[in-house]
Amino acid sequence: MELPCLFGRRGFAADARPDHPSQSVDNNRELHLFAAFIALAVLLIAARLQISRISGQPYRCLAVLAYQDVLVLAFAAWFFRGLFSLVRGSSGQRIIAIAGWSFAIAVAVYTAISEIVFWYIRSPLTYRLIVISDNARGTGASVIEALSTAWRAIPAEVLLVVILTELIWRRAPAFVRWARSAFYSASALAVLAVYFLAAHAWTERYVQFASAVENPEWAFLSSLFDAPRPVSADKIPAGYFEDFHSVPQPGGPRGVTGFSPILRVANSAPPMNVVLFVMESVGAKRLQLDGAPYDDSPVMMRLSRHGVLFTNAYVAQPFSSSAMAGLFTSLYPNHDWLTIPRKMPTIRVPGLPAILRTHGYRTAFVHSGLIDYDGELEFLGSHGFDDVIAQSSDDDEPRDAELVPAAVNWINHDRGKPFFLTIWTRDTHNPYLSPSSRHFTDDWLMNRYLKSVDWTDRVLGQLMDALERMGLADDTLVVITGDHGEALGEHGQAVHNFSVYNEEVRIPLMIVNRKLVPRELTVDGIARQIDIAPTLLDLLGYDPPASWQGTSLFAAERPTRAYLFSSGGSFNLGLVEGDYVYVNEYSRNRQELYNVRIDPEEKHDLSSDPAFAGLMSQAHLRLEAWLVFQNHYLDGFACPECRTPRKASEPIRRLAQDDEKVSRNP
Numbered sequence: 001m002e003l004p005c006l007f008g009r010r011g012f013a014a015d016a017r018p019d020h021p022s023q024s025v026d027n028n029r030e031l032h033l034f035a036a037f038i039a040l041a042v043l044l045i046a047a048r049l050q051i052s053r054i055s056g057q058p059y060r061c062l063a064v065l066a067y068q069d070v071l072v073l074a075f076a077a078w079f080f081r082g083l084f085s086l087v088r089g090s091s092g093q094r095i096i097a098i099a100g101w102s103f104a105i106a107v108a109v110y111t112a113i114s115e116i117v118f119w120y121i122r123s124p125l126t127y128r129l130i131v132i133s134d135n136a137r138g139t140g141a142s143v144i145e146a147l148s149t150a151w152r153a154i155p156a157e158v159l160l161v162v163i164l165t166e167l168i169w170r171r172a173p174a175f176v177r178w179a180r181s182a183f184y185s186a187s188a189l190a191v192l193a194v195y196f197l198a199a200h201a202w203t204e205r206y207v208q209f210a211s212a213v214e215n216p217e218w219a220f221l222s223s224l225f226d227a228p229r230p231v232s233a234d235k236i237p238a239g240y241f242e243d244f245h246s247v248p249q250p251g252g253p254r255g256v257t258g259f260s261p262i263l264r265v266a267n268s269a270p271p272m273n274v275v276l277f278v279m280e281s282v283g284a285k286r287l288q289l290d291g292a293p294y295d296d297s298p299v300m301m302r303l304s305r306h307g308v309l310f311t312n313a314y315v316a317q318p319f320s321s322s323a324m325a326g327l328f329t330s331l332y333p334n335h336d337w338l339t340i341p342r343k344m345p346t347i348r349v350p351g352l353p354a355i356l357r358t359h360g361y362r363t364a365f366v367h368s369g370l371i372d373y374d375g376e377l378e379f380l381g382s383h384g385f386d387d388v389i390a391q392s393s394d395d396d397e398p399r400d401a402e403l404v405p406a407a408v409n410w411i412n413h414d415r416g417k418p419f420f421l422t423i424w425t426r427d428t429h430n431p432y433l434s435p436s437s438r439h440f441t442d443d444w445l446m447n448r449y450l451k452s453v454d455w456t457d458r459v460l461g462q463l464m465d466a467l468e469r470m471g472l473a474d475d476t477l478v479v480i481t482g483d484h485g486e487a488l489g490e491h492g493q494a495v496h497n498f499s500v501y502n503e504e505v506r507i508p509l510m511i512v513n514r515k516l517v518p519r520e521l522t523v524d525g526i527a528r529q530i531d532i533a534p535t536l537l538d539l540l541g542y543d544p545p546a547s548w549q550g551t552s553l554f555a556a557e558r559p560t561r562a563y564l565f566s567s568g569g570s571f572n573l574g575l576v577e578g579d580y581v582y583v584n585e586y587s588r589n590r591q592e593l594y595n596v597r598i599d600p601e602e603k604h605d606l607s608s609d610p611a612f613a614g615l616m617s618q619a620h621l622r623l624e625a626w627l628v629f630q631n632h633y634l635d636g637f638a639c640p641e642c643r644t645p646r647k648a649s650e651p652i653r654r655l656a657q658d659d660e661k662v663s664r665n666p
Contacts (some may be wrong), residue, residue, distance in 0.1 A: 029097040030084045032169055034180045036104045037077050039164035043157060044069040044215075047111050051118050062663060065207070068215035074192055076103060081184055095296025105158055107217060112157040114216030120430065122487075122494040123211040123569050124219040127285040131337050132497070132568060134217055134320075204588070211492065211569060230586040230627055240625035243561060244332065244633065246548050247536065271359070271418040272513075273476040276327070277463065278424045279456050280320065283485020284313070284508045286450065294440050296454045299461040300480065307480075310527040310553065312652035313509035314562040314576055318484035318496040321374040326529040327422075327483075328352045328383055330548035332646060333565055334634050335573075335627055341379035346632065346642035349546045352533040353420055359542060362386060362419040364410050368399035369426035382642065384420075398433040399456065400425050404462045411470065424483070425459065428452045430495050446488055474515040477539065479532065482507040491602070495570075500564035500574035500583055501602050511535075526576065527553050528562050549638065563626050573623045582619035590618060609638030 048066040060191060080100045089095055117125045182188055203213050226557065284290040289300045290311070315323060316332045321339035325331045329349045334340055339348055353363035364387040369379050371390035380388050389406055391399065403423050411419060415435070427433040432448045434455035441447050467473045485504045487493040498506050509527055511517070530550035537544050538552035551558055564574030570587035579597040593612055594602040606612050 002275055012395065013422075023612045030081070031173075031176055031180060032165070033080060033097055033100040033104075034077065034183075035169040035176045036101060036161065036165045037073055038176070038179065039161045040104050040107055041070075041073050043108060043111060043161055044162060046072065047115050050115060054122065055503055064199045065204055065213050067203070068213060068218055070192075071196055071385065072107075072215050072218050076107075095342045107333070108158045109154050110217055110220075112153040116153060117508070118211075118216075120494060121498070121568075122492055123498060124214050124216040126220050126569075128337055129568060136415055140583065149179065160234055174216055211617060214413045230573070236621060236625040236628055240622055241629050242627065243563070243622065244549055244629050246544065246551055247332070267421060270475070271361075273418050273472060274356070274361075274479070274540075275463070275467070275476055275534075276422040276479045277460055277481070278323075278510075279329070279453075279460075279480070279482045280425045280429045281484065281486040282425075282428050282453055282456065282482035282508065283503055284311075284482070284506045285485060285503050286453065287445075287508055289510075294450055296440065296450045297457045299457045300508070300510070301465070301480075303460075303480070303512045304510060306517045307510040307512040308517060308521045308523060310509040310523045310560075312576075313481070313507050313527040314323050314505050314526060315482075315484045315507055315527070315529045316563060317565045317567070318325070318500075318504040319566075319568075320483050321376055321379075323483035323529060324379060326550075329379075330530045330533045330550035330561060332530060332549050332626070332630055333633065334631050335565060335567075335571070336346075336631065337567055339374060339559050340634065341375035344381045344638050345378035345502070346639045347379075347444055347634065348637045348639045348642070349383075349547045351385075352536065353422075354384025355537065355542065355545070356540075357384050357386070359540075360417055362414060362417050363421070364389065364407075365419075365422045365424065365426045366403055366407050366410065367391070367426065368403050370394045370430070375488065384611060393595070394426070396431065398427045398435055398452075398455065400427045400459045401458060401462075402437075404466055407463065408466050408470070411472070420541060423463065425456050428456050428486075430486075445494075449486065449488060469610065474513070476513070477516075477536070478512040479536065480508065480510045480512060481529070481532065497566050497568035498572075499569075500566050500572045500581075502581070502596065502600065504566070505564050505574070511539075523553070525558060526560055526562050528559070561622070563623070573626070575619045577619070580615065580616040580619075582623075583615060584620060591620070593619075 045062070045066055048069055049062060052062060052065055080096060080103075083096045083099075084093060087096060106349045114124050114132045117123070121129075123129070207213055255475065286292045286294060286296065288295055289304060289309075309531065316326055317323075319333075319338075321340060321341045321417055322333040325347075326332065326341035328351045329340075329347065330352075331340060331347075331349060334343060336343065340632075353361075355364075357363055362420075363385050365371075365380050365385045365386075367390040369391050370393055371380070371388060372392075377388060387410060389410065403425065406421055407421060411421065428449070432445075432452040434452040436451040436455050438451055438454055439447060440450040440454075464473070466478055466506070467478075484496050485502070485506060486496055487499065487501070487503045490503050491499055491501050493499050493501075493504075494511060498504070507529065509532070528550060530548070531553050532550070534544040535553040538554055539584045543554075560577060562576040564572075564576065570585045573584050573586060575582045576596075579595050581594045581596050581602065583592040583594075585592075591607050592602075593606040593616055595606065596602065
């Protein structure tokens with residue numbers, strides 16, 4: 001069917017058909033558009049059915065779950081009805097019909113895109129997500145895979161709306177006239193108003209995850225007016241702000257009793273090398289190392305025999321750019337859509353590599369994907385990394401095998417100085433790439449993720465073997481961690497930076513050296529990502545800057561609370577203290593409380609139990625204190641005049657092929 005036939009002089013030409021002898025051309029245009037809205041309603045309900053299946057919502061509640069979809073279509077139908085009533089001329093009504101059909105096709109296209117987006121991240125596409133993802137520049141491989149599906153889904157759904165409209169219009173014209181007459185009535189409007197109010201109240205009370213009911217078009221438009229940061233309105237006790245200043249270091253790691261061998265690190269000669277191995281999107285939850293039923297981390301299991309394993313380590317925000325600020329400048333994130341590297345890449349807080357460089361260390365950051373994203377490259381360069389070695393773009397092929405050759409090449413370039421080397425993997429990021437053929441589970445997405453974790457574990461093994469061959473194993477502290485975790489459908493969410501539940505915020509953390517750590521040591525207290533940099537300086541015998549917010553994990557006095565934040569969907573904040581995790585979804589004023597010792601999956605919300613009212617009230621005030629303190633604290637270190645954009649080094653692929661070439665930043 002050619003689209004001009006829909007809008008031409010005889011488009012909607014029911015007056016030329018025996019079924020419509022009394023209808024005018026103009027009236028037929030309005031009726032035909034109403035038929036298109038009926039077809040569009042079928043498409044949106046089908047999409048809502050699919051989203052309900054993905055998010056685990058019961059099908060029997062579909063009529064309620066689809067209330068936002070009905071609202072959007074009802075508003076559009078009334079809007080175009082009003083335009084048809086105002087404009088009487090044939091040419092004007094033709095323009096309205098074209099506009100209405102353009103709207104219908106745009107909704108069909110966006111619905112198809114949103115279904116694909118929801119499948120990947122369990123959330124509709126919003127303006128906030130586009131801003132946070134730096135216009136999707138940091139998710140290239142995921143976008144490539146999504147587009148491979150979209151090119152088939154988008155035309156199919158547009159064609160479905162067109163064909164279904166024509167079937168309804170040609171086969172059931174009497175139904176279209178009746179439906180139109182019934183819909184545009186005062187009684188129908190009253191019924192719709194009651195339905196919308198009741199459905200909204202029901203979903204607010206019984207649907208935990210708002211993304212399961214959000215209409216994609218409404219979600220995008222309403223996100224244009226979202227506040228860029230959450231706001232606190234409570235009066236905060238003064239003592240609550242003490243959590244956000246670093247605890248003074250005791251001058252040596254004395255907090256872990258019975259572990260004196262690690263005290264020799266600060267006095268070693270020559271100084272110890274440090275390798276920070278950061279696994280992209282690898283949380284603790286699914287690792288064999290953490291007790292998961294998957295044989296996905298045998299190398300980590302082997303290394304733990306000579307490692308200090310922190311079993312309760314948390315990121316402050318499950319987002320890579322925020323993790324960089326936490327790892328290298330020991331800062332909690334700003335409460336904003338934008339991370340510290342994006343908003344303040346040259347923030348005047350000393351970086352860990354810069355401090356080590358003043359003590360004679362060489363510094364490098366090696367990554368197997370795009371790093372010129374979200375301000376990360378400028379942040380790394382302005383905080384002490386001599387070399388940033390990365391790919392010029394992301395693709396949909398596994399690249400982590402190129403990390404170790406590039407790292408060895410860089411180390412061998414100058415063996416006369418100690419080095420601080422960060423290796424940051426990529427293949428465990430969505431869409432979870434690996435050459436592995438192993439089978440862990442029948443869940444397709446979970447299996448794909450676990451294969452990528454297994455692949456990253458093997459790359460870690462290659463790194464340890466390389467250090468052994470170079471004779472550096474005993475003289476190098478290896479820190480193994482994740483930048484954040486990954487949700488795979490738990491709590492109605494996928495990927496990361498959408499929640500502060502365990503799967504996103506709890507990470508593996510282990511410090512390995514067989515000479516200094518004669519046996520496995522497990523530390524069960526709270527550990528934070530912002531504590532890693534001060535811990536390394538403490539072990540090496542150097543003082544941390546006063547501006548850092550973390551504390552050495554071997555200090556005698558350590559924090560007992562971890563603060564959590566995510567910004568991808570709603571603003572979510574959380575507090576971990578003792579056995580309890582308090583969650584507050586600020587955008588919906590929704591509170592939750594979990595005892596993670598007996599409920600590690602965070603399935604049994606205790607917030608309605610009056611016995612915990614005092615605990616929740618105190619936790620809420622602590623989060624409010626963080627909101628009041630953090631952005632103001634960071635603004636004091638802003639340095640807009642320090643901007644020095646940098647370009648990434650040559651791709652790892654070339655470095656891996658030529659051991660003689662080391663590519664440096666200009």
